[in-house]
Amino acid sequence: MEELCLKSDIAEIAAGLGAQAREFSGKTVVLCGGCGFLGRYFTAFFNQLNETALKKPCRLIVLDNLITSGPAGMRPPRIPHGRFVRHDVAKPFSPGVKVDFIIQAAGIASPFYYRQYPLETLEASIAGTKNMLELARRDGARLLFFSSSEIYGDPDPKHVPTPESYRGSVTCLGPRACYDESKRLGETLCYVYHNQFGTRASMVRPFNVYGPGMQERDYRVLPNFASRVKAGKALRLYGSGRQTRTFCYVSDAVAGFLKALLRGAPAEAYNIGNPEPEVSMLGLVRCVEKAVGRPVKHTLVDYPDSYPADEPNRRCPDITKARRALGFTPRVSLDEGLKRFFRWTDAHYTGEPGT
Numbered sequence: 001m002e003e004l005c006l007k008s009d010i011a012e013i014a015a016g017l018g019a020q021a022r023e024f025s026g027k028t029v030v031l032c033g034g035c036g037f038l039g040r041y042f043t044a045f046f047n048q049l050n051e052t053a054l055k056k057p058c059r060l061i062v063l064d065n066l067i068t069s070g071p072a073g074m075r076p077p078r079i080p081h082g083r084f085v086r087h088d089v090a091k092p093f094s095p096g097v098k099v100d101f102i103i104q105a106a107g108i109a110s111p112f113y114y115r116q117y118p119l120e121t122l123e124a125s126i127a128g129t130k131n132m133l134e135l136a137r138r139d140g141a142r143l144l145f146f147s148s149s150e151i152y153g154d155p156d157p158k159h160v161p162t163p164e165s166y167r168g169s170v171t172c173l174g175p176r177a178c179y180d181e182s183k184r185l186g187e188t189l190c191y192v193y194h195n196q197f198g199t200r201a202s203m204v205r206p207f208n209v210y211g212p213g214m215q216e217r218d219y220r221v222l223p224n225f226a227s228r229v230k231a232g233k234a235l236r237l238y239g240s241g242r243q244t245r246t247f248c249y250v251s252d253a254v255a256g257f258l259k260a261l262l263r264g265a266p267a268e269a270y271n272i273g274n275p276e277p278e279v280s281m282l283g284l285v286r287c288v289e290k291a292v293g294r295p296v297k298h299t300l301v302d303y304p305d306s307y308p309a310d311e312p313n314r315r316c317p318d319i320t321k322a323r324r325a326l327g328f329t330p331r332v333s334l335d336e337g338l339k340r341f342f343r344w345t346d347a348h349y350t351g352e353p354g355t
């Protein structure tokens with residue numbers, strides 16, 4: 001699975017983390033959702049850390065029920081210092097050893113899939129996070145919960161760029177609610193466990209992380225675009241194409257997540273994203289053209305039935321808190337990140353299914 005990540009990106013993650021990486025020496029990490037896009041980067045990072053930097057290896061226990069891991073989940077991950085367990089985090093897990101860190105990244109992340117699996121989406125964030133908090137409580141481990149920028153819903157433009165203090169404009173009824181509301185409740189669970197039991201649980205709110213390794217059938221915007229580019233078909237933009245997003249390259253984001261795991265304050269949430277540039281989907285087409293070095297056609301289409309309605313009009317993080325508290329600094333520009341991503345998808349995508 002490591003061929004799904006670029007070696008140079010794993011080296012960038014290690015460089016972004018610097019000396020802090022040694023704090024994993026001799027420790028045990030439980031990684032939930034380890035066969036997903038971000039999970040594979042964590043696994044590759046810990047493998048490389050063990051091979052190059054740590055005196056005592058960091059032991060890694062990777063959990064995934066493979067519900068959305070696709071073809072990448074068909075082969076168990078390579079974990080020389082640890083093991084893979086096919087496990088649904090909605091059920092309690094007993095690792096049989098004392099755990100030092102827990103990364104709770106199991107979830108159903110793509111709107112296409114959470115429309116298909118709403119109950120499983122709720123369960124992964126709620127029961128899954130509670131089970132992992134119990135484990136953290138028992139062992140005194142540090143836990144990082146993967147929340148989402150989606151907990152802000154469709155923010156009022158006055159609150160874009162959005163700081164962590166913004167309370168959100170979210171509905172508990174609707175096709176996105178299973179994701180947004182379960183991530184909100186997952187955060188509340190971390191807050192309650194800290195207040196009741198002193199559990200050291202922090203949260204990150206990622207804003208559209210992308211990079212090599214995203215599966216063609218992921219159905220988030222950049223894999224959709226890359227699949228269409230590979231097939232030589234026009235890109236399809238939903239609605240007006242004026243909705244905006246920001247995109248954070250995976251090596252920057254994973255370094256930020258690891259900093260939050262090591263240094264995040266308990267019961268605190270951190271936006272992890274790249275605020276520059278905030279780009280509309282129409283603008284993103286221009287960026288894709290630059291990345292692939294040729295004109296790319298596009299067409300505006302209605303939202304398909306497979307895609308949940310109510311998508312946010314704008315999304316852009318204020319990352320002041322993560323900059324100050326964690327030293328998080330995104331370094332890879334959108335142009336550079338897209339070049340790496342499209343070079344990788346050109347070699348790995350088939351142009352099917354095309355969306």
Ligand SMILES: NC(=O)c1ccc[n+]([C@@H]2O[C@H](COP(=O)([O-])OP(=O)(O)OC[C@H]3O[C@@H](n4cnc5c(N)ncnc54)[C@H](O)[C@@H]3O)[C@@H](O)[C@H]2O)c1
Nearest residue numbers: 033035036037038064065066067068069088089107109209
């Ligand atoms: N990538 C992003 O831009 C982004 C943005 C916001 C939030 N997040 C969150 O970060 C986490 C990781 O995202 P990703 O992009 O790697 O997603 P992904 O879909 O690629 O990976 C998630 C993995 O979790 C596994 N999983 C789902 N439910 C499970 C369960 N009950 N038990 C065990 N495993 C389960 C899936 O099989 C999959 O392999 C998710 O929780 C997601 O909601 C990601």
